Amino acid sequence: MSSDVPNPDDVRAAQVTNARIEDEMEQSYIDYAMSVIAGRALPDVRDGLKPVHRRILYAMHEAGVTSRSAHRKSSSIVGETMGDYHPHGDSAIYDTLARMAQDFSMRYPLVDGQGNFGSVDGDPPAAMRYTEARMAPIAEELLADIERDTVDFQSNYDDRLTEPAVLPSAFPNLLVNGSSGIAVGMSTNVPPHNLREVIDATVELIETPDSTVEDLMEHVKGPDFPTGANIVGRNAVHKAYKTGRGRVRVRAVFDVDEEEGRIVITELPFQQNKARLVERIADDVNEGSIEGIRDLRDESDRDGIRIVVELKRDAMAEVVKNQLLESHLERTFGVINLALVDGAPQVLDLKQTLEHYVEHRRDVVRRRSEHELDERADRAHILEGRLKALDRVDDVVETIQDSADRDAARAALQSGFEFSEAQAEHIVRMQLGSLTSMETEEIEAEYETVTARIERLETILGDPDELDAVIVDELRDIAEEYGDERRTSFIEDAGTVTxxxxxxxxxxxxxxxxxxxxxxxxxxxxxxxxxxxxxxxxxxxxxxxxxxxxxxxxxxxxxxxxxxxxxxxxxxxxxxxxxxxxxxxxxxxxxxxxxxxxxxxxxxxxxxxxxxxxxxxxxxxxxxxxxxxxxxxxxxxxxxxxxxxxxxxxxxxxxxxxxxxxxxxxxxxxxxxxxxxxxxxxxxxxxxxxxxxxxxxxxxxxxxxxxxxxxxxxxxxxxxxxxxxxxxxxxxxxxxxxxxxxxxxxxxxxxxxxxxxxxxxxxxxxxxxxxxxxxxxxxxxxxxxxxxxxxxxxxxxxxxxxxxxxxxxxxxxxxxxxx
Incomplete structure (x- = not known):
């Protein structure tokens, strides 16, 4: 081999980089961890969604499966989501879709399901080929104005399509519906809240930016779980809102009827399996851990939960109640308000969570207004051309008639009447019937409407207070449309003599x-x-x-x-x-x-x-x-x-x-x-x-x-x-x-x-x-x-x-x- 020709072995050796295995393992694990954190497990603070939730909703939006459409087979929705946006297992996608349809899991369900989507007893949903789904009306508020350049888009996994990096989110979904997930080395557990309360706090923060966490807590009373129940005490809630972490005690709602000798349970703590609860109580009664119970029945139906605990004749109802509270009727919800902020995980207090949402919403409304302003300005420009043409309608018609073709007519209009290219193109495509006096009145009325809207949009874009007022009005409209009363109440711990x-x-x-x-x-x-x-x-x-x-x-x-x-x-x-x-x-x-x-x-x-x-x-x-x-x-x-x-x-x-x-x-x-x-x-x-x-x-x-x-x-x-x-x-x-x-x-x-x-x-x-x-x-x-x-x-x-x-x-x- 000639000395001028490089040795292939030497070339390959030069492309090899020496690395310590412990350094490579550390970096690879960090890359994997961040991929799980940002790509699967943690919600974005702006729209409160993980990628899989966001992709399911966007896929339904693109497919036209809205609240006004007919229900679509769940398997179809899962297939479109998996094929276009989320290259993971169909079972994981379907589990997420089903959870968004469960009124006992989501405070405000984002999916309107038809069929068996599981139960509070822990029963799994029916197979996706048997169930149907469509977006719930409130889910459309998360996607509202997404076509108006309100959020950034990114390429999907195979670069065929684009998907939103975040949804416009017309309400603070992270706090409203909560979120839970386990990442590498960290986890999140955000409780759901009442929509009206969260929106009231958001409006308070917009109108009074120096509001403290305590001020916002006057609106957000505490978590509002879809299954109701009672929160015991307020100190843990206050700590969670101030620090982003806390342990909230949630107690079942029950009625002690001493005359009938029974305890009737009507509401359970969030995420408690009803069938498993009844089974565990029965086990404790059989083992002698709980005394005084002669019968246990689950009389629950579609109208609500009803578990009847029948007491023995000589049993003391208060003693049995305390035994049930100690072992079964009370759970702890560990609040970890962890979310992605600019792609990085961060534990947030109540004010910080709402501040990030408000900034996102300001960006959405600003971009939406700029997009609409451009559209309205283009329309106003065309209308100005039409009005100008109607003022000299005979000359314009004669010029077009004397032209050899459309291109020549367009050029003649631009040179002879100083029309822009867009105006000239529009005029040559107009029908002769559009040159009547009635048409002139309609164009003038539309032009006034468009110019008034342009002035309003310029005011919104030029005055931060006006932009905030738009956000506040939209939030209040959503609260009026979808708001409801609290389901979870507060009680004090009366278990001991005070x-x-x-x-x-x-x-x-x-x-x-x-x-x-x-x-x-x-x-x-x-x-x-x-x-x-x-x-x-x-x-x-x-x-x-x-x-x-x-x-x-x-x-x-x-x-x-x-x-x-x-x-x-x-x-x-x-x-x-x-x-x-x-x-x-x-x-x-x-x-x-x-x-x-x-x-x-x-x-x-x-x-x-x-x-x-x-x-x-x-x-x-x-x-x-x-x-x-x-x-x-x-x-x-x-x-x-x-x-x-x-x-x-x-x-x-x-x-x-x-x-x-x-x-x-x-x-x-x-x-x-x-x-x-x-x-x-x-x-x-x-x-x-x-x-x-x-x-x-x-x-x-x-x-x-x-x-x-x-x-x-x-x-x-x-x-x-x-x-x-x-x-x-x-x-x-x-x-x-x-x-x-x-x-x-x-x-x-x-x-x-x-x-x-x-x-x-x-x-x-x-x-x-x-x-x-x-x-x-x-x-x-x-x-x-x-x-x-x-x-x-x-x-x-x-x-x-x-x-x-x-x-x-x-x-x-x-x-x-x-x-």
Missing amino acids: HEDLIPEEECVVVMSEDDYIKRMPLSTFRAQNRGGKGIIGADLKKGDRVSSVFQANSHDYLLVFTNHGQIYQLKTYEVPEMSRTARGKSAVNLLDMADNEEIEAVVNTDDLADDEFLTMVTRDGYIKRTAAGEFENIRTTGIRAIRLEDGDELVDVEVTDGGTDIVIGSRNGMAIRFDEAEVRAMGRTARGVIGIDLREGDAVAGVAAIDADRHDWVLTVTENGYGKRSDLEEYRKQSRNGMGLIDIKTGERNGPVVAIEAVTYGDHLLAMSGDGQIMRTRVEEVSTVSRNTMGVIVMDLGVGDAVSCVDIVHEAAYAADE
Whole structure:
């Protein structure tokens, strides 16, 4: 062989790279791990889908298997997905398709299945040749606008087709439907949530970008599992939302019927196998681990779960219940909020999860608007050409007729009339019938519509706030279309005896001073007196301190405490230290984390508060706001905002209303206005409200009364100098809100300004307390009934320099219990 010709062995040797086997194994394993993480096991934070879910939905979209089409054989859908986008086993694809159709696995199923797709008993789906499927309507929201250049596309596995790298996802699917998966060295387990709650939190984040995780948790109460059940406690949920990890206890819903001697289970924890549960309970009964059960039946049907546990005659139902809870009726859901962010796995808290979604949605809406703007601009350009041609229709027709062919006509139009190439092409293809005057009107109308849309799109693209407003509107539309009520509730762990169990249940009076001293006393300490009495000492205050609030409550009540700063706190009555009436009280700093100069203005008992009722608030400057009771859940120890106040304004009073009551607002100078509650629309917690009463200069709101003509007889008014009166409801004619109202009581030098206005009936007691600590309790019938616009009578005899500071009404039921 010539020396100029290279030796083939040397060439091959030069192409070989030496590598340490441990380094090669390490790198190969990392490559494999990342392939599993990104390509199979973990969802994308933007659309909440793994590749297999995304490919199934896109394949159905491309095949036209939408919610409006007929069902298609599952085997056909699996085949198209596997052949075009997902080169893996058909069984894995079908298992994923089936799970997306199971209403016990997905909070909002993405596939509308027809046939046997498995059961909560762990039964597998029927073979794919027997079942049919199509997209559920909500799944189409994940794919909406995908043809409008809203997301990036990538080549499929054999470069024949393209597939979306992510779906547009018109709602935060990762949190709404959750996800679970095991990758190499990591796993994810995101629980499902209620659609309305997640969208409310997303809107809150868009409108208030500096919202904290705690603020968002006021909307997202916790996981909302498709099988319902109860979450035990809230601490684990809060930890999961703040850190991305947590262990949530989920308990079955059951009813203990001691009279019938049975326990009926109606809801199970998420992902619990019902048939296996019944089998395990039976095994424990046979082995003697659980005693007191004589029969066990599964009476479940299509209407829901019903497992009946029949007890022996001498069995204690509470003991059996505790045994079932310990071993079978409670499971732990380990939250691991792990998702792909820019292709890399990341554990996210609640705010971070929503932030990534919002950024994705902004990109989608921006790209969609740019795409539509280009289309509309092209259309406007064509319409401009048509209008221009119609203005010179005779010349245009003659030019076309004189041309040898279309190309010549197009060139003549461009040169003779300054049409663009696109306009000229469109004109030469127009039919002669398109040159009528009626056609001109239609083109002009379309041109106006197109130009108006172009202006709107340019506004959206030029103003981030407008773009966000589009996202918010679309989210709210989806919440309205697909939202439903929560299925999973919260309960406290009542498995052991608590301090509350050891406290006797009794009616109490709670007193708080301006210097934040607080105490409670039995209501029986203050017997009813005739009006005009001085009362008895209710608090021995230190020098310079004065009583700021007094209210009546049961020792076991859970109370919502509203302050003049518009904050709301939650308080258990028994947590307030019980002391004698001559005691000063103890510092409230350990009970209510109130700011300086913050005082209690109103207290609402949560035991009397229904979900369909409202908390109606009034401020010193005359504003009124009505908020649904459900908005005031998950109250933190530091309180939450109940109403947004303008500078200098304060919250004055709060009443519970049911949507059909009348409102009476009383002012310090003795004015009052009555109007229908419906005139104040329901608003969110952070709203300011609307004007309820038009106050004269120097006047301020004293309080509000909620009147139900079927329950109340009079309006009771009390003034600072200890005078008051009762007036019939008919004395206060209805008006429209935002009026000045009518004279309620003459104030002046004798009476002083109004302190409180209340709706009362027979049997109610008036509890009045002075700033110096005197408390007087009297029957409301002791206060004379007089007409409106009068002076009233003496209610409480005050000492020199003393004044009525606060008033509460003890209703007949509490009075009866006290007696």
